Amino acid sequence: MARTQGSHSDITGPKVREAALRLFARHGYAAVSMRQIAGEVGVQAGALYNYTPDKQSLLMDLMKGHMDELIAAWEHQSSARDPMAALEQFTRFHIRFHSKRPEAVFISYMELRNLNPENFIVIEALRRTYEDVLADILRAGVNKGEFSVPEPKVAAMAVIAMLTGVNTWYRDEGRLSLAQVEEIYWGMVRKTVAA
Template sequence: MARTTGSHSDITGPRVRSAALTLFARHGFAAVSMRQIAKEVGVQAGALYNYTPDKQSLLFDLMQTHMRDLMEARADQPASGSAMERLEAFTRFHIRFHSARPDEVFIAYMELRNLTPGNFAVIEGLRRQYEDTLEGILQDGQAEGSFAVPDTKIATLAVIAMLTGVNTWFREGGRLSLDQVEQVYWDMVRKTVAA
């Protein structure tokens, strides 16, 4: 299939993903058509298929990219120190990383139901890897005697849900700065797990 005259895959491909991200976050995956994405990008609907096989592939690509970016950024964080120090670093990292990506976070949580079973399994596996990082910190804290949680898996999911919730209400220029919010959340996480 020939590429549209004047289009460039290194420019149009990212524009397709960016338009899909914005539209999926604003209207929901099911409500967005390929025609709407094409209109947002400024290409004919048929031209989208030069950049993606279908809408499901676009959704999967957005989610997988988000999870891989998250895992890569997390891998760049220091992994030493006490469990308490590592938990604080995880807390602050999670809030910072996600607050800069509200559309990606919204899609990553709200559109899981729209993934095919195979795509869901891949994304769920990546999410589990990320959760395992936090659960490992909590298990280490239990072993050190600095944490007291009845179930590290439930505590992991609860902490991640609490931290991710910042995206639903935080806005720059609001009553609290991101630094202040980060500190409040760290205090809550610490008190939640402390022995």
């Protein structure tokens, strides 16, 4: 009832994605109805289908968008240097990037089950691409004798799990600043792979 008819494709589209992001993160994909999303946007349920062919595509767009942004952001800011510097850069980048997008991160880790098989394959490949960034850094450090890591791929997954875990407890209003959290985690990561 809030609005009468009108044309708002340029603003409604993003609003649909934002509402879906917020609601999927809070309640889970399966628990959120198209009517709830429409309610947040301020339109009726039928109007959503001007912006997405179906609910599944909405989820896939959010997850693929997040993974593409993550990888592009790393490629944009990563500067080739020695393994130790690259590892520090990766650690700080991961914490900062993920802390700014808690909802997208949450969805990308929690809603893999709700992707249909074709979409799942795409997202999994992107996740592996990102893990391989870190695994390659670790391998380079091992070759240079700076790191001691028996299984670079396993260590990469372990470090990423540790870093992503920040999102489960970090709050902007909390006792520790993000800069302090970065320091603490960089200290741990450095030691984890140390020679």
